[in-house]
């Protein structure tokens with residue numbers, strides 16, 4: 034059954050190590066190639082002792098060789114810092130194009146048009162050809178295109194949680210008045226593993242605060258994921274927890290649509306394997322989705338303010354990164370969408 038040969042570029046990073054866990058547990062994937070910058074090579078469990086249990090199932094970590102990645106793998110996940118990741122994904126895709134290698138990039142490099150990317154990320158964009166080739170990998174919106182894609186831009190973590198809060202509105206989105214406001218909070222693994230002063234325990238413990246306000250790079254990605262029809266105000270905040278994203282969206286739907294809005298969300302979620310609508314009145318918890326590919330969603334109409342509140346919770350490393358990447362791979366290979374993703378939450 035384990036017939037598809039898989040490579041992971043960036044396995045020593047937070048998203049990459051979660052990919053290792055999911056790929057090793059996937060019944061149709063065989064991990065054959067691990068590569069990074071060359072700074073940490075050899076046995077992966079020498080750098081990540083918790084993976085010792087998987088040592089026999091894992092190749093050694095090598096310095097990245099694009100040609101090798103393209104030749105020994107059928108599928109490559111690329112999870113490098115933005116600015117580097119999309120370039121590497123594009124190179125591997127080009128090198129393996131003739132024998133149909135499939136590539137999923139977890140960074141923001143292939144998600145936006147070049148001018149928007151450069152404006153919001155402040156970095157040079159990859160060639161337009163790469164951006165045009167890449168399919169935006171939000172299954173709840175682009176399932177059919179993902180099935181036919183060989184290069185996928187995996188969505189951002191905040192962008193996933195925010196878009197999923199709104200997409201169930203469907204054509205009601207056209208009647209929303211004013212911008213949609215997202216109050217979003219993330220655990221610290223969202224910032225990656227490279228040490229930074231504001232991420233130290235001493236700085237972050239007992240604290241929580243907004244950051245990159247008005248400048249967060251997922252703002253245009255959310256607008257794009259919602260079809261470019263609404264303005265978005267996104268406030269991102271850092272929480273002193275390792276993982277998980279919690280979003281509250283405030284949406285001015287027409288008040289006369291309020292009585293049937295829960296049913297609209299219910300009918301959307303009924304067909305979605307990973308978006309779970311909570312019973313009216315229940316609220317999502319990040320602990321209930323951490324370690325999984327699920328998005329938990331709650332809807333509440335506030336009659337006093339005449340606003341719809343939609344709450345979503347995802348694991349930034351799960352549905353926000355590695356889990357969604359595996360979901361996309363399942364679609365690209367024509368497998369059941371939840372293959373290898375029937376995961377029990379970590380809770381503690």
Ligand SMILES: NC(=O)C1=CN([C@@H]2O[C@H](COP(=O)(O)OP(=O)(O)OC[C@H]3O[C@@H](n4cnc5c(N)ncnc54)[C@H](OP(=O)(O)O)[C@@H]3O)[C@@H](O)[C@H]2O)C=CC1
Pocket residue numbers: 042043044045046047048049068069070071072073097112113114115117118139140141188189190222223224225226227349350353354
């Ligand atoms: N963390 C998250 O929650 C999410 C992350 N993402 C995206 O996924 C990508 C990876 O994020 P994350 O895992 O958090 O990042 P980390 O900083 O934790 O890890 C980055 C990885 O990239 C490797 N690396 C760095 N530079 C190079 C290079 N020049 N060539 C080859 N390998 C290199 C590092 O390996 P080495 O040890 O060899 O230096 C490390 O394994 C980013 O683009 C991020 O935006 C997207 C959604 C959510």
Ligand SMILES: CC(=O)N[C@@H](CCC(=O)OP(=O)(O)O)C(=O)O
Pocket residue numbers: 115139140141142188189190191219220221222223224225250251269271
């Ligand atoms: C807590 C934290 O810092 N989260 C990151 C999440 C975004 C990310 O991972 O980067 P992409 O733009 O490539 O998706 C951030 O806010 O930048």
